Structure formats: structure tokens, C-alpha cells
Amino acid sequence: MLEQFLLGLGVVMQPEVLVYAFAGVFIGQVIGVLPGIGAITAISLLLPVTFHLDATTSIIMLAGIYYGSQYGGSIASILLNLPGTPSSVVTCLEGYPLARSGRAGMALFTAALSSFLGGMIGVAIVVLAAIPMTTIALKFGAPEYTMLVVLGLMAASMVGTGSHLRALAMVLVGVALGLVGADATTGYYRYVAMPELADGISLVSLAMGLFGVSEVIRNAAARAQSKVQPQIRMRDIFPSRSEARTLPGPILRGAGIGSFFGALPGTGAAIASFMAYAVEKRFSRVPKRFGTGHLPGLAAPESSNNAAAQTGFIPTLTLGVPGDAVMALMIGALILNGIIPGPRLMVDQPTLFWGVIASFFVGNIILLLINIPLIRLWVLMLRVPYQKLYPVIVIMICVGVYSHRTSVIDVVLTLVFGILGYLMKNYRFEPAPVLLGFVLGPLLEDNFRRAMLIYRGDFTIFVTRPICTVLFTCTVLLIAFSIYSSISQRRRMAAAATDGPASTP
Amino acid sequence: MMQETGQMRAGLFDRVVGGIVLVLFGIAMLAIGWDYPMGRVNQMGPGFVPLSIGVIICLLSVAIFWIDLRDETISSAPALDWRGLIFVSAAILVFAGLVEFAGLLPSMFLAVVVSKLADRTNRPLGILVYAGLATLAGWLLFLVVLELPIPAFWR
Incomplete structure (x- = not known):
């Protein structure tokens, strides 16, 4: 294991690869800082660019953007109360009150350190889990893949905030969009409304539309907010000794929770950070201090989302099953470079597999080094108004989509998905599950049909084969838990409503 | 200028439009895919999965429609930009x-x-x-x- 890791380190330490690793984490940090551009937008923008690079360098750079954005996201959260990425929403809860009370420097330092430690724990788990997971993954047949994808799709809709039914419906809409084009088994054309769709809807088009164009539409005409910049003095960035002593627990718990939700297909960094915060608050001896700038409430989610950003690569690289929307794009990038992710990847492409993992290690160190010392640069970047930025985002989306398949129809489709994504969100439908369903859908159909063919239509194989039993049990537990928690939440709300008649106007 | 959006309670249209569009999506999926060969369970044709997904989307969207219709606490959708x-x-x-x-x-x-x-x-x-x-x-x-x-x- 150590031997393979060193092999990977050797790959990353080549100057050319190192440059792209640095570029990736730097771009990630920047887009994390800038509210309104997320990792999904940035990665889909750079997806066409990676055709010109070799596969290892491409994935190292794209991965760097992803986990780099997790670092940067906390900066806008702490200083402006604006989450730079979805996973830094909870960072606002403790970070912004700290900044308001003049301790912005310390909040930024704590966030960076927690991010680094969480990320490193995540990397360690990826290194430890890679070989055992691949061994298990090689035992995966069509029924196992089917059940794993079902688990992932269920986890995407059942974990997290918002309506589970709506999320499930969005997952299925994504699966439906993934059906467009020639059927993989028979070559039969399905839902091909025009000849340009014979190869299916392009992933780049869908991702850029749902996440890029829709955000531009939402923010382009919004009035610029007056931003109050808190003062940061470099002198007082270190927490006091008694404060520092409260941190190891939350950071470790956060990393543990993050590693779990990262590795679970269907859930990712955003859910991990919510969960870590909720757990920290639930089991704290001083729950009342949460929301007023309580350091453990800042450290836990920051550690959690960075751990999740790393362990998300476990199912992606060993099974070829993406955990969340960003991982779906990673899989897309691998396939565009002619590499099929899955259990054979570690055996067939050891330098790619271990190079990418070692790059996480190097990338996290780079991020820690550029995060705090360059804090003035990031603060400066926060002053760039969105109005100066969005037309550039529009042309980058247009050129990116167009150059991907040299197709004008793809550009128009991107706009259609953009308007759709904009309207969806207004009516409380989340776009992320659509993208996940789109990528997992073909995997689901392909493996389901193959399993049925091999086992002659015997549905019991999805329960009786050993790995299937485990996956099936997990799925059932997940559904049971989410139904239980939503019922108990409704009871509590109903109880609160009857207890407090004064609150009703 | 309309400024009083956001906190307002949603009107009937705002509440149910999502569910209705979703039902239409599911029905369109079924209608277009109706002629795709279904095959048998142990030899599925290209129509099997699309039609199953279409049916599930229709069922889910009816449930969403029903829940949204009865839930009067939903705040209205933000005004279109x-x-x-x-x-x-x-x-x-x-x-x-x-x-x-x-x-x-x-x-x-x-x-x-x-x-x-x-x-x-x-x-x-x-x-x-x-x-x-x-x-x-x-x-x-x-x-x-x-x-x-x-x-x-x-x-």
C-alpha cells in the first residue's frame, strides 16, 4: 500500500503534473471564494479543455478544483455570510458571528486548519480503503452493481434537507434524460426528437445548464449588495490554548462523519457538513452557544466536507459509481479520455489511480500553504462584483459546450436546461439529483437488464447474493430511517404548534 | 415594483404547478415510449426501463401534487427575474x-x-x-x- 502510494507520489512530483495539480487547487480555491460559481460549473467548463491533457493530469486537475473549492467556500461564508459552495452553508452559522465580533482571522485560521486535517484524514482513508475496496469490487457482478446504484439513488433522495419525494422525482427525471439516444443493448433509438440527439444528451450540456446558466440568470440582474468587509489582523489569527483544546474532538468526529457520507454513493460534501454540524450540536454540552460563534461548530463541518470531498473518490475510482454530481463529472472526464473507471482501473492504470490519490495528499498541503498567507488576495477577490463576472461566465459556458461536440444544438440545449434549472429551484426542486440520476441511470439500466438476462428473470438474486444482501439491507435501513425521522420531525412541529398558540398571528 | 415576495404564502397555482409539470413529463414519457418493444423479464427490450420509470414518475408526481395542494404553509415562489x-x-x-x-x-x-x-x-x-x-x-x-x-x- 505504501509502495503504491509512493509510486503515485512519484507521478505527482513530475514538474508538469505538479503544475496542473497546483492550477487545479488554485482554481478551486478561487471559485470557492467567489459566490455564484461552484465546483460543478468550473469542472464542466474545464472538461473540454482536458481533451488536450493526458488522463492522469486531467483528473488530478479536476479533482483539485473540487477539493480546493471546499477550502475556498469557507472564506466567503465567514467574511460575508455568503456561502461560496453548497457545503459551506453551515460554516456561515458560526463563522460569520465570529467575524462580526472581530475574530475573522481566527475563524479563517480554524476553518483552514480543520479543512486540512479533515482532508488529510480523508486521504488516509482513501489510501487504506483502495486495495480492500478494489478486491471487493472485483467480485461485483451485474446484480451487485444494480443494487449499489439503487442504494446511491436512494441515498441521494433520502438523506439531507428538503422533500425526499421531490428529490426522488428529480433523480428519476435525470434517469429519464439519460435514456435519450440509442439503447446500449439493442441500438434502438429512444426519445430521439432530432438527429443530433442520437448520441444522447451531453453531460456537459446538462451540467452547465442546470448549474451554470441557471445561476447566471438568477444573479445577473440582481442588485449589487453593499459588502461590509471586516478587518483582519494577522496578529490574532491563532485560537487561545483553551479554545484550541476544544477542537480535536469536533475535527475528528467531523472527519469520521464526512468520510462516511463521502464514501456512500449518493451523498457528498454538502450533506456531510450538515450532518457534522447537527451531530456536534446534538451532543454538545453547551448547545445554546451554537450560532453565536462557537468554534467546535465551525471546525466540525469544515473538517467533514473536506474529508467527504476525498472519500467521494473511493466509489468513483474503485467501482466507477459516482457518489454525487461532481463525481459524475469526474467519471465523465475519465470516459472522455478513453478510460473506463471501475475495479480494473487500479490494476490496468496503476500510475493514474495512485497518482490521483497521491495528488490529494500534495494538493491539501498546497491548499494549506496558499490559504492563510494569501488571505489578502482572497479578500480582494470577494470585492469583484458579480456584474463584472457573469458575461465572462456566459461565454465560457457557450464556448465550452460548443467545443465539446462542435454542436450548436448542444448550446441551445444548455440554455433549455438552464431555464429549467432556474424555474425548478424557484419551485423547490433541486437540480443536483437530476445530474446524478442522469449519470447513474444508464449504469442502472444496463446492469439491471444484464442481471435479469443472466439469472433468467429471477428477482430474488437482488437479495440473496451476499454483497447484494448487505446493499439491500442498507437501502431498506436508509428508507426506514428517513421515514422515521420525517415523521418524528412532523410530530415535533405539530407539538410546537399546539404548545405555542401565541406564535400564530 | 413588486417587493413583497418571498415571505408571502403561495397561491394555488404556485403550489401545484411543479406537480402538474412533472405529471405531464411522466405522461409524455409514457406516450412517446408506448411503442418501444417491452421484451420479457429475462430478455428486456428497450421499452421496459423507460416505461417503468415513466409510471414511477407519474405516481410520484401525483403524490407531490397532493401534498403541495394540502400544504398551505408553502411560501410563494420568488418572482421571475x-x-x-x-x-x-x-x-x-x-x-x-x-x-x-x-x-x-x-x-x-x-x-x-x-x-x-x-x-x-x-x-x-x-x-x-x-x-x-x-x-x-x-x-x-x-x-x-x-x-x-x-x-x-x-x-
């Missing part, structure tokens, strides 16, 4: 329409100009200068650094 919607859409369509005939640089320039109109605070000269700079940067990034195989101008 027409300015952003129109000019950003127009910019993308301008790019899509021009790129194959006029080349990359003119279509980028015009797309920036049109999308910049979404922002209320602009003056004509500022837009032109900005669009010129953005096009220059685009030329450097896409054609010089990345060497994308798109012609810069019409041939």
Missing part, C-alpha cells in the same frame, strides 16, 4: 446562431454585449469596452492557449 432570463437567453442564442457563420470572436463579442444588458447599471461605452476586453481574453484563452479548433472569423 425577467431581465436576467431574457438577456442571458438571448446572449446564448446569439452565440449559438452566429458561431458557425461568423466565427468565434464576433459571436463572443456580441454574446457579451447582449448578456451585459441584463445588468441595469450599464452605459453603452462601458459595455463596448468590457466586451472588447472579454473577447480579447477569450481569444487568448481559447485559441492561443487551448488551441480549440474553432475558426476565429468567417472564412
Whole structure:
């Protein structure tokens, strides 16, 4: 294991690869800082660019953007109360009150350190889990893949905030969009409304539309907010000794929770950070201090989302099953470079597999080094108004989509998905599950049909084969838990409503 | 100007439109895919999965419709940002329409100009200068650094 890791380190330490690793984490940090551009937008923008690079360098750079954005996201959260990425929403809860009370420097330092430690724990788990997971993954047949994808799709809709039914419906809409084009088994054309769709809807088009164009539409005409910049003095960035002593627990718990939700297909960094915060608050001896700038409430989610950003690569690289929307794009990038992710990847492409993992290690160190010392640069970047930025985002989306398949129809489709994504969100439908369903859908159909063919239509194989039993049990537990928690939440709300008649106007 | 959005309780249309659109999506899926060969369980045809998904979407959307209809606590959807919607859409369509005939640089320039109109605070000269700079940067990034195989101008 150590031997393979060193092999990977050797790959990353080549100057050319190192440059792209640095570029990736730097771009990630920047887009994390800038509210309104997320990792999904940035990665889909750079997806066409990676055709010109070799596969290892491409994935190292794209991965760097992803986990780099997790670092940067906390900066806008702490200083402006604006989450730079979805996973830094909870960072606002403790970070912004700290900044308001003049301790912005310390909040930024704590966030960076927690991010680094969480990320490193995540990397360690990826290194430890890679070989055992691949061994298990090689035992995966069509029924196992089917059940794993079902688990992932269920986890995407059942974990997290918002309506589970709506999320499930969005997952299925994504699966439906993934059906467009020639059927993989028979070559039969399905839902091909025009000849340009014979190869299916392009992933780049869908991702850029749902996440890029829709955000531009939402923010382009919004009035610029007056931003109050808190003062940061470099002198007082270190927490006091008694404060520092409260941190190891939350950071470790956060990393543990993050590693779990990262590795679970269907859930990712955003859910991990919510969960870590909720757990920290639930089991704290001083729950009342949460929301007023309580350091453990800042450290836990920051550690959690960075751990999740790393362990998300476990199912992606060993099974070829993406955990969340960003991982779906990673899989897309691998396939565009002619590499099929899955259990054979570690055996067939050891330098790619271990190079990418070692790059996480190097990338996290780079991020820690550029995060705090360059804090003035990031603060400066926060002053760039969105109005100066969005037309550039529009042309980058247009050129990116167009150059991907040299197709004008793809550009128009991107706009259609953009308007759709904009309207969806207004009516409380989340776009992320659509993208996940789109990528997992073909995997689901392909493996389901193959399993049925091999086992002659015997549905019991999805329960009786050993790995299937485990996956099936997990799925059932997940559904049971989410139904239980939503019922108990409704009871509590109903109880609160009857207890407090004064609150009703 | 309508400013009182956000906290308002949603009207009937706002509450149920999502569910209705979803039902229509499911029905369209079933209608178009109706003739696709279903096959048998141990030898599924290309129609099996689409029709199953279509049926599940229809069932889910009816449930969503029903829940939304009865839930009166939903706050209304934010007002549509027409300015952003129109000019950003127009910019993308301008790019899509021009790129194959006029080349990359003119279509980028015009797309920036049109999308910049979404922002209320602009003056004509500022837009032109900005669009010129953005096009220059685009030329450097896409054609010089990345060497994308798109012609810069019409041939």
C-alpha cells in the first residue's frame, strides 16, 4: 500500500503534473471564494479543455478544483455570510458571528486548519480503503452493481434537507434524460426528437445548464449588495490554548462523519457538513452557544466536507459509481479520455489511480500553504462584483459546450436546461439529483437488464447474493430511517404548534 | 415594483404547478415510449426501463401534487427575474446562431454585449469596452492557449 502510494507520489512530483495539480487547487480555491460559481460549473467548463491533457493530469486537475473549492467556500461564508459552495452553508452559522465580533482571522485560521486535517484524514482513508475496496469490487457482478446504484439513488433522495419525494422525482427525471439516444443493448433509438440527439444528451450540456446558466440568470440582474468587509489582523489569527483544546474532538468526529457520507454513493460534501454540524450540536454540552460563534461548530463541518470531498473518490475510482454530481463529472472526464473507471482501473492504470490519490495528499498541503498567507488576495477577490463576472461566465459556458461536440444544438440545449434549472429551484426542486440520476441511470439500466438476462428473470438474486444482501439491507435501513425521522420531525412541529398558540398571528 | 415576495404564502397555482409539470413529463414519457418493444423479464427490450420509470414518475408526481395542494404553509415562489432570463437567453442564442457563420470572436463579442444588458447599471461605452476586453481574453484563452479548433472569423 505504501509502495503504491509512493509510486503515485512519484507521478505527482513530475514538474508538469505538479503544475496542473497546483492550477487545479488554485482554481478551486478561487471559485470557492467567489459566490455564484461552484465546483460543478468550473469542472464542466474545464472538461473540454482536458481533451488536450493526458488522463492522469486531467483528473488530478479536476479533482483539485473540487477539493480546493471546499477550502475556498469557507472564506466567503465567514467574511460575508455568503456561502461560496453548497457545503459551506453551515460554516456561515458560526463563522460569520465570529467575524462580526472581530475574530475573522481566527475563524479563517480554524476553518483552514480543520479543512486540512479533515482532508488529510480523508486521504488516509482513501489510501487504506483502495486495495480492500478494489478486491471487493472485483467480485461485483451485474446484480451487485444494480443494487449499489439503487442504494446511491436512494441515498441521494433520502438523506439531507428538503422533500425526499421531490428529490426522488428529480433523480428519476435525470434517469429519464439519460435514456435519450440509442439503447446500449439493442441500438434502438429512444426519445430521439432530432438527429443530433442520437448520441444522447451531453453531460456537459446538462451540467452547465442546470448549474451554470441557471445561476447566471438568477444573479445577473440582481442588485449589487453593499459588502461590509471586516478587518483582519494577522496578529490574532491563532485560537487561545483553551479554545484550541476544544477542537480535536469536533475535527475528528467531523472527519469520521464526512468520510462516511463521502464514501456512500449518493451523498457528498454538502450533506456531510450538515450532518457534522447537527451531530456536534446534538451532543454538545453547551448547545445554546451554537450560532453565536462557537468554534467546535465551525471546525466540525469544515473538517467533514473536506474529508467527504476525498472519500467521494473511493466509489468513483474503485467501482466507477459516482457518489454525487461532481463525481459524475469526474467519471465523465475519465470516459472522455478513453478510460473506463471501475475495479480494473487500479490494476490496468496503476500510475493514474495512485497518482490521483497521491495528488490529494500534495494538493491539501498546497491548499494549506496558499490559504492563510494569501488571505489578502482572497479578500480582494470577494470585492469583484458579480456584474463584472457573469458575461465572462456566459461565454465560457457557450464556448465550452460548443467545443465539446462542435454542436450548436448542444448550446441551445444548455440554455433549455438552464431555464429549467432556474424555474425548478424557484419551485423547490433541486437540480443536483437530476445530474446524478442522469449519470447513474444508464449504469442502472444496463446492469439491471444484464442481471435479469443472466439469472433468467429471477428477482430474488437482488437479495440473496451476499454483497447484494448487505446493499439491500442498507437501502431498506436508509428508507426506514428517513421515514422515521420525517415523521418524528412532523410530530415535533405539530407539538410546537399546539404548545405555542401565541406564535400564530 | 413588486417587493413583497418571498415571505408571502403561495397561491394555488404556485403550489401545484411543479406537480402538474412533472405529471405531464411522466405522461409524455409514457406516450412517446408506448411503442418501444417491452421484451420479457429475462430478455428486456428497450421499452421496459423507460416505461417503468415513466409510471414511477407519474405516481410520484401525483403524490407531490397532493401534498403541495394540502400544504398551505408553502411560501410563494420568488418572482421571475425577467431581465436576467431574457438577456442571458438571448446572449446564448446569439452565440449559438452566429458561431458557425461568423466565427468565434464576433459571436463572443456580441454574446457579451447582449448578456451585459441584463445588468441595469450599464452605459453603452462601458459595455463596448468590457466586451472588447472579454473577447480579447477569450481569444487568448481559447485559441492561443487551448488551441480549440474553432475558426476565429468567417472564412
